[in-house]
Amino acid sequence: MTRSDLAAAFDDGPALVSYVVAGDPTPAATAEYIDALVDGGTDVIELGLPFSEPVAEGTTIQNAIKRALDAGMTPDAYLDLVARIDADVPVVCMTYYNLLFQYGDRAGPAAFVSAAAEAGVSGFVVPDLPVDESGPLREACRAHGLDLVFVVAPTTTADRRERMLDLTTGFVYVQGRVGTTGAREEVSAATPDALAALQHTDIPKAVGFGVSSGEQAREITASGADGVIVGSAYVDTVADGVADDDPPSVVADRLRDLAAELKAGAARGVPEPEHK
Amino acid sequence: MSTNTDDTTRTDGTFGDYGGQYVPEVLMPAVEELTDAYERYVLDNEDGFVDDFRQRIRSFGGRPTPLTHAPTLSQRHGVDVYLKREDLLHGGAHKLNNALGQVLLAKYMGKDRIVAETGAGQHGTATAMACAALEMPCEIYMGRTDVNRQRPNVFRMRLHDADVNPVTVGSGTLKEAINETMRDWATNVADTHYVIGSVVGPHPFPSMVRDFQAIISEELRAQSREQLGELPAAVIACAGGGSNTMGAFGAFVGSASLPGAPAGTHEPAPDVDLLAVEAGGSRLGVDDDAGYAPNSASLSTGTEGVLHGARTKLLQTETGQIVESHSVSAGLDYAGVGPELAHLVDTGRITPTNVDDDAALAAFHRLSRDEGVIPALETSHAVAALDQYDGDGPVVVNVSGRGDKDLDTVIEASAANDIDAAPDMEVFEQ
Ligand SMILES: Cc1ncc(COP(=O)(O)O)c(C=O)c1O
Numbered sequence: 001m002t003r004s005d006l007a008a009a010f011d012d013g014p015a016l017v018s019y020v021v022a023g024d025p026t027p028a029a030t031a032e033y034i035d036a037l038v039d040g041g042t043d044v045i046e047l048g049l050p051f052s053e054p055v056a057e058g059t060t061i062q063n064a065i066k067r068a069l070d071a072g073m074t075p076d077a078y079l080d081l082v083a084r085i086d087a088d089v090p091v092v093c094m095t096y097y098n099l100l101f102q103y104g105d106r107a108g109p110a111a112f113v114s115a116a117a118e119a120g121v122s123g124f125v126v127p128d129l130p131v132d133e134s135g136p137l138r139e140a141c142r143a144h145g146l147d148l149v150f151v152v153a154p155t156t157t158a159d160r161r162e163r164m165l166d167l168t169t170g171f172v173y174v175q176g177r178v179g180t181t182g183a184r185e186e187v188s189a190a191t192p193d194a195l196a197a198l199q200h201t202d203i204p205k206a207v208g209f210g211v212s213s214g215e216q217a218r219e220i221t222a223s224g225a226d227g228v229i230v231g232s233a234y235v236d237t238v239a240d241g242v243a244d245d246d247p248p249s250v251v252a253d254r255l256r257d258l259a260a261e262l263k264a265g266a267a268r269g270v271p272e273p274e275h276k
Numbered sequence: 277m278s279t280n281t282d283d284t285t286r287t288d289g290t291f292g293d294y295g296g297q298y299v300p301e302v303l304m305p306a307v308e309e310l311t312d313a314y315e316r317y318v319l320d321n322e323d324g325f326v327d328d329f330r331q332r333i334r335s336f337g338g339r340p341t342p343l344t345h346a347p348t349l350s351q352r353h354g355v356d357v358y359l360k361r362e363d364l365l366h367g368g369a370h371k372l373n374n375a376l377g378q379v380l381l382a383k384y385m386g387k388d389r390i391v392a393e394t395g396a397g398q399h400g401t402a403t404a405m406a407c408a409a410l411e412m413p414c415e416i417y418m419g420r421t422d423v424n425r426q427r428p429n430v431f432r433m434r435l436h437d438a439d440v441n442p443v444t445v446g447s448g449t450l451k452e453a454i455n456e457t458m459r460d461w462a463t464n465v466a467d468t469h470y471v472i473g474s475v476v477g478p479h480p481f482p483s484m485v486r487d488f489q490a491i492i493s494e495e496l497r498a499q500s501r502e503q504l505g506e507l508p509a510a511v512i513a514c515a516g517g518g519s520n521t522m523g524a525f526g527a528f529v530g531s532a533s534l535p536g537a538p539a540g541t542h543e544p545a546p547d548v549d550l551l552a553v554e555a556g557g558s559r560l561g562v563d564d565d566a567g568y569a570p571n572s573a574s575l576s577t578g579t580e581g582v583l584h585g586a587r588t589k590l591l592q593t594e595t596g597q598i599v600e601s602h603s604v605s606a607g608l609d610y611a612g613v614g615p616e617l618a619h620l621v622d623t624g625r626i627t628p629t630n631v632d633d634d635a636a637l638a639a640f641h642r643l644s645r646d647e648g649v650i651p652a653l654e655t656s657h658a659v660a661a662l663d664q665y666d667g668d669g670p671v672v673v674n675v676s677g678r679g680d681k682d683l684d685t686v687i688e689a690s691a692a693n694d695i696d697a698a699p700d701m702e703v704f705e706q
Contacts, residue, residue, distance in 0.1 A: 051596075153301045
């Protein structure tokens with residue numbers, strides 16, 4: 001199997017995976033934010049396609065999803081936005097299964113995956129789709145050469161973990177703590193244990209849920225992660241900008257700085273010569 | 277698929293195309309642990325769990341509930357009408373069958389904390405009662421809007437020492453309360469059990485909740501033979517998520533299973549018509565632009581999708597966003613429905629229908645005036661659907677709950693909607 005562009009994004013040292021919600025607060029602003037995040041050192045963009053029932057999200061991202069939906073974000077507008085991204089990094093679509101299931105004329109994820117491949121999406125993370133129910137989406141992703149990233153949680157049992165490692169492509173999403181998304185000050189004690197349990201796999205391991213600072217990013221890559229996933233910390237920045245009525249360019253500057261801090265932190269966690 | 281009843285039956289959690297386990301990975305180990313506990317304790321009666329449940333639902337819950345002949349309704353409709361009286365179960369609704377079963381199961385599983393969602397407050401109240409009786413700490417999530425319109429139930433939950441957490445996101449109703457309870461469960465999954473309030477959610481909930489509730493149809497079958505000398509020609513039940521519905525239908529469909537039932541109780545009875553009555557609200561249809569449906573008729577008018585852990589029929593926009601639903605009855609006000617009901621509608625075993633707010637209000641007054649039973653507004657939809665019944669055999673309406681909780685809503689809505697059958701209350705105004 002050829003290495004996907006998603007897996008390849010982890011080749012040059014610790015990768016920064018940056019999440020924002022598409023259309024929060026407008027599609028044009030999101031496009032500007034993505035450019036800034038990539039400028040700041042982002043290696044993979046994880047772009048949220050907002051769903052009305054985001055059960056895996058804490059309040060920060062719930063509110064962002066509401067802003068995006070209120071402003072009219074739809075699956076088609078999302079694909080338009082992806083198609084317009086010039087930055088040269090892979091885009092992962094992060095959404096809930098019902099939106100994939102509804103798209104097109106026939107029930108099932110095939111139509112959306114096909115349209116997403118065309119728009120330039122590289123893979124999917126679907127938090128309410130455990131490996132057990134992932135057959136149809138896996139099939140559609142395989143048909144279009146896209147990756148499907150599974151989430152390994154702190155509660156995941158050994159047999160479930162091995163099943164996911166067999167089936168995940170691109171990278172494995174290591175959920176750093178129980179609960180929902182949301183920026184935290186500290187790295188959860190569960191993270192090093194989770195990474196230790198994944199020591200035996202070559203698949204890149206990226207840790208998300210709660211990462212908000214360069215120092216946390218350093219700790220995480222020092223524990224053996226190949227990358228960090230950051231969402232709520234950016235989305236908090238976007239929310240502050242909305243609350244203060246700051247122009248998108250000002251918010252974009254803040255996002256660029258935050259990405260640069262996170263990327264530098266992640267790099268500090270691994271000794272220089274150890275770049276893979 | 278679960279269609280037979282010998283105790284070697286194991287379901288994979290699907291009903292035709294519906295059902296499944298669509299939850300975040302962090303919850304999957306808990307869902308697997310629960311599936312195992314369901315199979316051992318509920319299906320196999322390990323450690324005498326079901327015996328314990330049956331004893332408690334009698335001594336604490338007040339089962340069996342009667343099957344009451346309704347003479348005036350019978351005359352009105354030209355068939356014998358009977359009422360299965362879940363309004364007389366402790367707490368005033370069928371909800372305790374499930375809540376007591378699940379809280380007891382959580383105890384057997386060694387969990388030490390309970391969370392639950394509630395819409396109208398009936399399931400939250402039943403769960404709080406069961407937790408008080410079984411000494412389990414209990415936290416209830418309830419949408420802000422529902423907290424405001426169901427004050428007495430909030431107070432009841434607090435009386436039982438449950439914590440009530442208002443959920444402010446979105447429209448602040450049942451759908452948001454379920455989301456927030458799932459988030460709590462995802463955070464405290466090691467020691468917490470989520471007592472879901474209807475036959476919805478990931479497997480094993482739809483099967484397990486049905487089995488606890490099927491004690492309704494188990495009794496109903498025996499009472500029919502005794503009092504009618506035959507099985508009823510039809511059973512009518514309202515459907516929100518569908519727990520009283522699957523409770524009233526389960527034994528007739530043959531999918532339900534609870535050890536200790538009298539022989540033959542769960543044998544399929546295909547000649548008994550099963551009518552599931554949803555809230556037609558103020559009108560049918562979904563307003564795509566507004567993301568709103570002025571009804572809660574997911575089973576009779578919805579489309580297939582995935583919500584709250586299961587593939588089922590939903591009220592959603594063309595692109596798959598779940599819409600805000602509406603009903604005068606808070607307990608039916610939900611955009612989804614149990615996956616087994618969706619399947620049984622597709623196979624033709626269950627006939628779905630709906631009744632609008634005004635017809636339900638009129639039926640509320642009719643049952644109160646003519647039979648001396650004040651039904652819940654949810655139940656009132658099932659009573660109103662008697663107008664759609666054209667068979668000539670005896671028919672049973674499942675009275676899923678009593679209407680005391682709804683009096684404020686009924687007085688207000690009856691005046692606003694000009695419901696003829698409503699008593700004149702104006703003379704009492706100062
Ligand atoms: C009295 C009563 N009937 C029916 C319902 C609807 O729930 P279900 O469809 O699960 O029976 C409720 C829910 O609150 C209720 O309180």
